[in-house]
Amino acid sequence: MIGVTRDMDGQDAYRLALQTREQHIRRDKATSNICTAQALLANMSAMYAIYHGPEGLKGISNRVHNCALTVNAGLKKAGHEQLNKNFFDTLHIVAHGMSTTEVKARAEAKKINLRYFSDNSIGISLDETVKTSDISDLLWIFNCSDIDSTLADPTVMNMSIHKTQFKRTSPFLTHPIFNKHHSESRMVRYMKQLENKDISLVHSMISLGFCTMKLNSTTEMIPCSFRHFTAIHPFVPVEQAKGYKQMLTELEKDLCEITGYDKFSFQPNSGAQGEYAGLRAIRSYHESRGENRRNICLIPISAHGTNPSSAQMAGMKVQAIRVNHNNGTIDIAHLKEKVQQHSDNLSCVMITYPSTNGIFEDNVVDVCELVHKYGGQVYLDGANMNAQVGLCRPGDFGSDVSHLNLHKTFCIPHGGGGPGMGPIGVKSHLAPFLPTHPVVYPLSGSENTSFGVVSAAPYGSSSILPISWAYIKLMGGRGLRRATQVAILNANYMSKRLENHFKTLYTDPNTSLVAHEFIIDVRDFKKTANIEAVDIAKRLMDYGFHAPTMSWPVTGTLMVEPTESEDKEELDRFCEAMISIRKEIQDIEEGRLDIRVNPLKMAPHTQKQTVSSEWNRPYPKELGAFPAPFVKPETKVWPTVGRIDDLYGDKHLVCTCPPMVPNYE
């Protein structure tokens, strides 16, 4: 959900509404656990509507409808029955004088898949890719004799939906954006303008801890546009998808080897959906043993917000477990107490390893043993697999189920939040409870014991799986291990480079090292310079960087995950930006910069502000917009809005873009 707020110059600014992140804020009280978005796909649909506009879309839909009308008329002439009284693009046929087997054989001869209902009726759906030759083929399949005259027959229009009460009369896509960009040149320019507003991996590293943003290599991504992967319906007969089956089988085998699990389900479309599916599998497992009462889910307070909200959605009751103040690890004494207190109805514990605080917990094996001893199951959130692949395996610690974020660890790009794939791996005792599917029997789950379905498609967003498959095959075992080692090394390098300037909140008590990400504690600057994490995050934009994860998992801090994809030069550049910001904070602390109007509080600096003749801030423009030698005019990414008013946006949820007037009658 996108809300509208305003920046310090009063311009409109669009941003994710508070409501969109509710699982992080409301945790087990949340009514949705959605984290990964389908923003990229939504943008594709939006661009389709922008390009064609209302008139173009009407043209397309009329053509589709006319094709359906022609097929309808032809089939009727050939003596078949069409059951849909009103239709747009879909016909429901009862064939007369032909068996379904015969229709199917003729359809397959023309390489056409139809929908065969269990009552022997047949479904035909058409879309705008249908050509005249496809219509001829369909009529041929159903033994129509006079195909050419049917194609030319204007009376087929008698059944048109335009002659019924279902004809649309209200206007649609009235917003100006849908009525402007109808040529390829205009469309490309418009998309480029939007792209120019974004900072992405083509500009600089994105240090979002928690949400691994690594290289999405071209070689891995190219197969996603192969027709063989994209132009295939999720419900095609399995013998037509042998390539997919091979890819899924190989990927499953590799992921089992990487994680130590026995079986994978590729149905969940995101990490959060994987959590939900994994927890439902745990519930079904308990129920199969007559232990329906087991419904308590223990979750450390450091857990990602999706964990408690998924548990709640899966019908469990969430109990929070404390973490140790000194190093952010799970408070084992508290866990023990809770496990014993709920021993009768303990369902599971959800842990993250390495922890969200960036620490490999020594006692992860003990945690699993403790929970098992009291009849519970262990869900290990696999989002931090980037720090484990090739080094250690959740299955070996004693964990029973995990999701993997293929869009984090395994290279699927998730700019804008999606599309994602959150397959879950399980130990064999949970395998019968994995998701199933009513149309296509998936590789996992068992029809009688599965808890059900989590996605419409049997293998989720399967067309992006070639990316993860190719990544694993290209890297090989040694390459994958090396990637993990470099990811951990990079995080430790940055944490050390910054140690004289910023405090790393949690390090391993024995080694003083971090895992693949680390938390920078900036909370003291509130007292010394009135500077908070958000000011640093905004100031980083002036240096050409996306902010790290802010205020999570610890309020008022910044979490950095460099990943293995960045070279030393880029890590240094980010560190230099942070060190330079630290100097600016010092300038505030020591009075050289104003405590209220300074480059941090006023960040980010827009081009408009910077070139304006009305500059009345007590620091030079150059310091605002070009704060480091590596920020150069020729590579500068200008933020398009200045500091936004978050509170205003949170309080004013605007779902309808101006200038359209909402009509809620």
Ligand SMILES: *Cc1c(COP(=O)(O)O)cnc(C)c1O
């Ligand atoms: C990203 C993440 C999730 C949620 O995964 P989505 O695919 O975004 O739904 C869960 N747990 C952790 C630790 C994560 O980093």
